[in-house]
Amino acid sequence: MAAEPARILVVDDQQENLLALAAVLKSLDASVATARSGEDALRALMADHYAVILMDVLMPGMDGFETAYHIKRKDRTRDIPIIFLTAARGEPDLAFRGFAVGAVDYLVKPFDPWVLRSKVEALLDLHRERRRLDAGTSALAGLLPGLAGLPTDPSTASALVKALTSRLEAVEASVEAMSDTVTDTATKQALIQLDRETAALRAAHDALFTPPD
Known part of the structure; x- marks a missing residue:
């Protein structure tokens, strides 16, 4: 029996960003699931197992940092690598905060889609x-x-x-x-x-x- 494909969770409150990221990742041997908020992301992580999380930083309600904090507190999800994506510029402390909560990478939009795909791969x-x-x-x-x-x-x-x-x-x-x-x-x-x-x-x-x- 073939192994179940790995899953990628993409978290962003903007539907157009979710569609764009899904298009970038579609050639990878993995399925892509999406969440429109930090709360939705946490529910998705409790329902399925994921190999990688791509997450927007600036979201209404629970932002990316708070979501990552909750992810890293749970035994089930703490080892899932998180790549933060953000449109914010000129705020170097955001990258520091991202790594502080356990992210493995931090990319500023607009980023090279080939770079993102290679990191996820x-x-x-x-x-x-x-x-x-x-x-x-x-x-x-x-x-x-x-x-x-x-x-x-x-x-x-x-x-x-x-x-x-x-x-x-x-x-x-x-x-x-x-x-x-x-x-x-x-x-x-x-x-x-x-x-x-x-x-x-x-x-x-x-x-x-x-x-x-």
């Missing part, structure tokens, strides 16, 4: 690799209860270990390849964290399945 790649890593972790955890008597069916056990090893190697290769192409600091930091998680899974894998010398 990099974050989607990180999301997919994290999902693959989580799947490998789950597979490893599933094997743990039976490790004491793992050879109850040697051929099955061997196939499971081989599949897990192959999946882990694929994630490691993808992380290494992405390290050579990612350039912006925020995405690099997220990639460093993913690399640490992959290394931890590799250590657990080797401890369990590598024969002693």
Whole structure:
């Protein structure tokens, strides 16, 4: 069964901006959902899982900063990367506030749509690799209860270990390849964290399945 496409949440109180952003992102391998307010965004995040959030800063009612604050307080949503988008100029403190509440990037309108799309694409790649890593972790955890008597069916056990090893190697290769192409600091930091998680899974894998010398 094919993996479910990643979701992008776009938050802006102006319908024309939502349409423009959806058009920029339509070529990516992801579905795009929209919200017209911070309150709508929080409800959407409770209903579905999202890989990336693009959010306007200046919205009536709950602005982007307050919305991001609530997003980062919840375990379910705190790790979703947020890119802030704003038309405000001449206010350098806005960018500082954006990073202070946990945004990974901050773009001032009008921005280059190709730049935005490439940033989102990099974050989607990180999301997919994290999902693959989580799947490998789950597979490893599933094997743990039976490790004491793992050879109850040697051929099955061997196939499971081989599949897990192959999946882990694929994630490691993808992380290494992405390290050579990612350039912006925020995405690099997220990639460093993913690399640490992959290394931890590799250590657990080797401890369990590598024969002693």
